[in-house]
Amino acid sequence: MTRCTAPGCAGTVEDGYCVVCGMAATASPGPVPAPGGSGGTGPGSCAQPGCTGTIEDGYCDVCGMPPAQAETPGRAPSPAPERTARDAGPPGRCGQSGCAGTIVDGYCDVCGMPPSSGSASSSGSGPSSSSGTGSFGTGSFGTGSFGTGSARTGSTRTGSSRSSGRRGMLGAGLVEVPRIPYRDPSSAVLSDPRVPENRRFCSSCGEPVGRSREGRPGRAEGFCPKCRTRFSFTPKLSPGELVGGQYEVLGCIAHGGLGWIYLAKDRNVNDRWVVLKGLLDTGDADARAAAAAERAFLAEVEHPNIVKIYNFVQHGDAEYIVMEYVGGDSLRDILLRRRREGGADALPVGQAIAYGLEVLQAFGYLHAQGLVYCDFKPDNVIQSEEQLRLIDLGGVRRLDDQDGAIYGTVGYQAPEIADVGPSIGSDLYTVGRALAVLSFSFKGYTGAYADSLPPRAEVPVLARFESYDRLLRRATHRDPARRFRDAAEMAEQLTGVLREVLAIEDGMPRPAPSGLFGPERSVPGTDLARLTGGPEVLPAVTPAEAAAALPVPLVDGGDPAAGFLAGLTALEPARLAAAVANATERTPEVRLTLARVRIELAAYGEARALLDEAEEDRPDDWRIAWYRALATLAEGRVDEAAPLFDGLYDLLPGEAAPKLALAYCRERSAPGEAARLYETVWRTDPGHIGAAFGLARVHLAAGDRATAMAVLDSVPEISIRYVSARVAAVATAVRGRPPAELTAAGLAAAGDRLEGLGLEGERLEWLTVEILEAALGWVRLGTARGGHPQGGLLLGTPLTETGLRRRLERTYRSLARRTAAREERRWLIDCANAVRPRTLL
Template sequence: MAATASPGPSSGGTAPGSCAEPGCSGTIVDGYCDVCGHPAAQPAAAAAPAAAPASSKCGEPGCSGTIVDGYCDLHGHPAATGSSSGRSAPSSSVPFSSTGGTYSGSTRSGSTSGRTGSARSSGRRGMLGAGLVEVPRVPYRDPSTAVLTDPQVAEHKRFCSNSDCGEEVGRSREGRPGRTEGFCPKCRTRFSFTPKLSPGEVIGGQYEVLGCIAHGGLGWIYLARDRNVNGRWVVLKGLLDSGDAEALAAAEAERAFLAEVEHPNIVKIYNFVRHGDAGYIVMEYVGGQTLKDILLRHRQDTAAESLPVGQAIAYGLEVLQAFGYLHAQGLVYCDFKPDNVIQSEEQLRLIDLGGVRRLDDPDGAIYGTVGYQAPEIGDDGPSVTSDLYTVGRALAVLSFPFKGYTRAYEHSLPPRAEVPVLALHESFDRLLRRATHERPAERFQDAAEMAEQLTGVLREVLAAEDGVPRPAPSGLFGPERAVPGTDVAKLADGEGVLPPVLPAEAAAALPIPLVDGGDPAAGFLAGLTALDPARLAAAVASAPEQTPEVRLALARVRIELGAFAEAGELLDKVEEDRPGDWRIDWYRALALLAGGRPADAAAGFDRLYSRLPGEAAPKLALACCLERSAPEEAARLYELVWRTDRTYIGAAFGLARVRLAAGDRAAVTAVLDSVPEVSIRYVSAQVAALATAVRDRPPAELTPAELERAGSRLDGLGLEGERHDRLVAEILEAALDWVEHGTGAAVGTGVARPQGTGVLLGAPLSEVPLRRRLEQTYRSLARLTTDREDRRWLIDCANAVRPRTLL
C-alpha cells in the first residue's frame, strides 16, 4: 500500500435529513450520518458509451486511405466515433490495465501519455536502452476501449487515505459487501470509491466525459474529448474526495508543477478545471501500459518471473533522463514505482506527478510507496538521492522476483548469492546496492551519474548474454596506458611462456582518471600528457597555480616515481578542497599497488568497483591485485572486462596469464586469438599464442597438428629478421624434441621415432630435415646478432644440432 498525504477534514454538501441506511436512526449532518457515518445517498453513474464502429474508408477530406484496426493506413487518423464531431489523435493500448480492470496495484496514479501519429510501426529500433537493447513495443489501440464498463475499486485495494492511518476500509462484513463510501473506522477520515463524473457530462464547458479508465490514490481517472481542440483525447484526473482540502491542494500543486514541465519522457498537462466542488487536471493522453502491467503480462506469457535485465535497465535509463530534467528544475518526483511510468510504442512517459514537490519546499506534503520510498524521507524529506533510491528499487522489482520488498527487505536487497540474476551480473548487483544504500551520501548523487554507470552495466549485461562486445569510451577514465607482459619473444628457455607482471608495472599501465575540465589548470595539464614521469613531475610542480587537478596530477607522477609519502600528502590536500572525490581513493589504491601491496590495494579498488559499477578500470585494477592471491576471481574480472570491451588488451593478457598458471593452454590460445587484428597488440598476442603452443611443454603433450598450426601462425604474421628467426628456432626445437622423445623412444633402443607426415616451416616433420632447418636458423641468427657471446652460443647450437654424416 502506498502512503499518501493525510486528507483534511471533510466539508458538507447536503441538507440535514434521515439516514437511508437500513436499521440506522441517525441524521444526515453536513452530508454524513451522525451515527453510522455513511454519506447521504447519491445518484448512480451511467454506463460508458460504446465506441462507434470503424468505417472502411478514411473520412478525412482528400484522403484515399482505408481504416485498418480503427486507424487510417495512410496518415494514421482514427475512425470517427459518435462521441465527438472533431478529429481525434490516435492512442496506444489501454493506459493502466490491459485487462480492462481497475488500476492494478497503484495507490496513486496519473494520466497516460505518449505520442500521436500513425498506428503502424515504423520497423526501426527506438531510443529505449540507448539504442543497445530491443524493447518490445506496446502497440496502439483505440482509447475508447480503455473505458471501464463497471468502474469499481476492488475491496482489497481500499485503504484509508490518511498517511498516518492506512487502515483497511470498505471491506465485506458478515456476508455484506463492503461500502464504497463511508468513514475510516480507525481515524474517521472519509473515504469514497465511487465515480464523481458520469459519461456524457461536460466539464469546464469543454471536456466531454466518456467514462472511467482507472483509479488511483487521488481518485478516479476519466477519459474525455476536448470539444475545443478537434475532439482530442484527454485524461481528467480528479480527487479521491471532493471535500478533501489536502487532496485538492495536492492536485493544484500537480497542475502547477506540470505547467512548468516540458520533457518528452513526462506527461504533459493541458489545463486545470473545476466542476462543482472538485478540481480536475486535464492531461495528455496517448495510452499504453504501465511497467507493472508489462511485468505482469510478461509473467503470463512466459515462464519468467521478471523482465530481462537489459529491458529493465532500458526503462531505468529513460526514467533517469526525466529525473535529471526535473532535478535541474529544482523538483523531485518523490513517488516513483513501476505503476507510475507508461510505455507507448517505443516511448516511455512518467505519469502521476501528484507527488512532485520543490526541493526548497520543506513543508509540502510527502508522497511515497512502501517498498520504494527511501528510509530517511520521514525525517529529512525528499531529495535527489531519495528519488534515485526509488529508481534503484524499481529496477530490482522489475529484474528479479523480489519477494518481501515491502516487508523483510523494505530498505535492503537480498544477498547476491540468493538471487541468480544478481549473482550472474555482479556489476548490476553493485549498482542496485549503491542506488539503494541506506545512507544518502553513499548513493548516486545525480541522475546523470547513475545513468552513466547504468549504461556501462547494460553493456556488460548484453555482452554476457550474447558474447558480442559493446565497447564505448569512458566518461571518467582515459584509455589503457600500456599492456605489460606482452614481450614474449625476449624470454629465454625456462623463463616461462608469458612474462610475469610486477605490481609497479600493473599500476603504471592502468587508465588515468580524466581531468575535471572546469579546473583552471585543465588546459595546462592537457598539454603535458606525453612527457615521461620525471619531466612531467617538473612541469606540473612549476604550474602557475596549485589547483586540485594539479595536485592530483602531481600525486600520480609521485606514485610512478615511487615517492609514495609525497603522493599521500598531496592527496590529503586535495581531499581538503574536494572531500568525496573518488579519484583520491583511486590514487591511494594505486599507490598501494605500485608499492607492492596488492592485497591492501584490492580493498580500495573493490570499493571503487561498487562506486563505479559501470566502469572497466576498477575491475581491471582489482583483477591485477588478485591475480596471484585469488586467480579465479581475477580471471572472472578480466573476462568481464574483455568480453565487454576489446580495447582493454591488458585484460586479455591478464586472463591468459591466469589460465596459463592453471595449465589450460587451450583457453590461453582462445583468449589471445580474440585480440582484434586492428589492435596494435595483435602481433604480440599471436606471438604469445604461438609460444603457448610450443614453449615449456613436455614433448609427449605435443601433436603434429599443433606444431604445424604454430608454423602456419608464424608464417601469417609477416615477421622478419632476428625476431622471426628466433621464433622459427623455438618451433623447430619443440618439433625436434617431439620427434626424439614424443613416444618415449630414445637413441639405441631400437624403437622407431615418431615421424610426421606434414611440413613444418618448409621442412618435413622428421628428424633429419628438422635438424638441417634448425641448423640453418641458428647460423642465420648468429649472423644477425651483435653480441659476441650470443653469436658464439648460437654457433655451438648449430654445430650440436647438425645431422650426423659418415664423412
C-alpha cells in the first residue's frame, strides 16, 4: 500500500492520488514522514520567512503555518504561486505593501499582519485562517463560540493585541465598537458535548424530552412520550471521522436548533478549518425540509454579512452543510460577558445600534432575493474583529412559500407568524426585539412582555433616548402595517437615532443631510435689533411662521415631473403656484407641491382638496400626513396639530423635522417636553438654528436667561445666523429685565458682545440704546438706594448717570435723522429730550 507523503496526512494513494487530501503521489511505499520533519532550517523548525517557531502537531507554534512541502527526488518542483506585493521583502521584513515593519513573534510590529506564505491561497491556510466573509454560530444551546473570519483582510491572528487599523464599518463609522479577537479553532471544541436536560425539547410538539426521573439521568436518545417522534441529542460524528472523503472531524463546538455543529479540517484545501452542520433528527420531516431549504437558499446567498457556504456532502444517511470556520463571539456571548465582567445589564445603546445596522444590511439583501430569515436573535449573529456575520440560515424561506415549517424563538418571533406566516415586517420585528434585549435589562421579554415593550418610564435607557424608544415601538408594533416597510427604511431611521444617541451622550454633534427632508427654510423670531415694546424678550413666532420655516419633504426623483419641480424651488409662493398649476401633467409630486404652496398662501381648503386627491394615488405616502399637519399648524390650530406631528415622530424617529414641529406645538402646553425636543435636534445638528432659538424661547419663558444666552452663544461662527444669535444674546441680557436683576459685570458683558459683532448703522444704534437704557435704570436704582459704586466704561461711555444720558441723547437723535417716518422721528426726538441731562439753562 502506498501512503501519502503530504505533511500531516494519513491517507493512502489510489489511482495516483491521495484519497484524503487529493494530492498526487510523490513517494514510494513506506512510512509517512513525521510532521515538521521537512522544510525547516533544522529538525522541527518552521520554514516561514522570519519565523523562529517549531513544528508541533503539524503546525508552527508561533505563526500557525503548516510545514513547507518537501520536494521528492526525481520529481519536478511544483510551480510557485504568483508572487504579489504582500509576498515581497527580505526574510524578517513585513510583506505588506508600503509597510516597513519587521516580523516579531509571528506578526508585523507595525501593521500587525502575519508573514505571507508562498503556498497560501486566497482563502487562507493553516488552522487559524478563514477563507470567506461569513460565519456560523453557536445555536441556542452551545457553550462554544465561533464567528466571523477575517480572511478578507489577510489576517490569520488568533487573539493578538496588535492592531492593523480599523477594517470594519460597524456603526456607520459613527461609533467605535470593541473588537472581538479571532478565536483559535481548537479552543472551540467541546470536551464533553452534551445538551443540558433543561434544553431538550421534542422537535415536533415542543414537549420536554430526555429529562431525569426518579434519580435516573435523562436519555439522550429516545421517543417523545407525547407524539412518539424520535429524538437524539448525541453527536453523530466522532473525532477523526472523515466526512465526504475530505473533511476530518475534530469535535463538536455547539448545538443548535437543527443539531450538532462540528469543527473539521478540509484535507483537500490546505487543511483549512471548516464547520459541518447536520440535522437535529433525521427522522423528523420538518427538520429534513428545513435542512433542504437551507441548502437551496444558501447556494444563492453571497453577502459579506452572511456566512459563506463551501459545500454540501452526504455521509451515511445524513447530509451536512460545509461552511467556513470563523472565529469570534455571538452577540449573546458579548452581552453575557459584559454582564459578568462589567457588571452592566446591557450593551451601550450605540454599540447595540451598530450591530442592528449591520444586521439590517444582511436582511435587506435577503429580502431583495425574495427570502426571509424568520429566526433572528442575538445568538445568530457573530462579531469577529470589526465585522459582523449573520449565521444559522436554517429557518430561511421564500416569501411566497406559505406552507413550509416555521422556525422562531419565543420573545423574538412576531405575534402574527402563526396566522399569516413570515414576512419582511416579521423579520424587522425580530431585529427590534433583539435591539431591546441588547440595549437594556429586558426582564420578561419571553413572558409578560413577549409581544410588547415595557413602559418607557420604567426603562432608563428608553426614558433618556426618546427617539430610540419610538423606533423600537414602531419596529415591534403588534400591527404589521405600522412597522417599517423594509430594512433600508428602518436602517435610515436607526442611523438618525444613532446620531442623536451619541450626541446626547458626549455632547458632540453628528450632523448629516436627511434623506427625506430638505434643510430648514427660515428662522423666524430673529429680528431683534429694535425694541419690541412688549413683554417678550425674543419676538414671538406665529404658527404660520413656524409652519413656513419647517423643512420641506423631498420630491420623489422617480416622478415624471421631478426635474420640472426642481427648477422652480427658488420662486415665491404665488409665482410657484402659477407655474405648477400650468404643469402639463398632474403627477403626485405636482399635487403635493401645489398643496404645500396653497398652505403657504393660506388657501387651506384648496390644500386639503389637493391632498385628498393625492391620497387616492398614494394612500401610504407619509408626506400627505405631513402636509395635513402643516396646514393645521399654519391655520393656528396648534393643539390639533400637536398629535398629528407626534404621530409623524413615531413614524420617522430619526428625522429632525417632526421633532421641530412638535416642539413648537408644545412650547406653551408642555415647555419641558418642547425644550427636550429642541435640545435633541440642536445637539445632533447645529445646522437647525431654529432649534436653538426655540430652545432659547423656552428657557426665557421659564425665566432662565443664563441658559438661553448659553444656547444662543453656541450657534457656530460659520452659521449664516451667527450674528442674529449674538444679537439675540445681547437682547436677552438686558431686554425687559428689571434693574434690580442687572449687574455691572452683566452690562459690561452685553456691551462687549455688541462691540464684537462689528455692526454698523441703525442696527447698531438700536441695540446701543437698549443696553444704555438698561444701564441707566440700574444706575438710578443704585443711586436711589445709596448703593453700588459707579465707574468704568460701557460701550466707551462712563457708567454714570450723566454719561449714559448724554450718550443716549446723541444716539436717539442719530436714529431720528435716519428715519423717514414722521411719527417715528417725533417719538425719537421726544425720547432724546426726555433722557438728556438736566442743565441750568
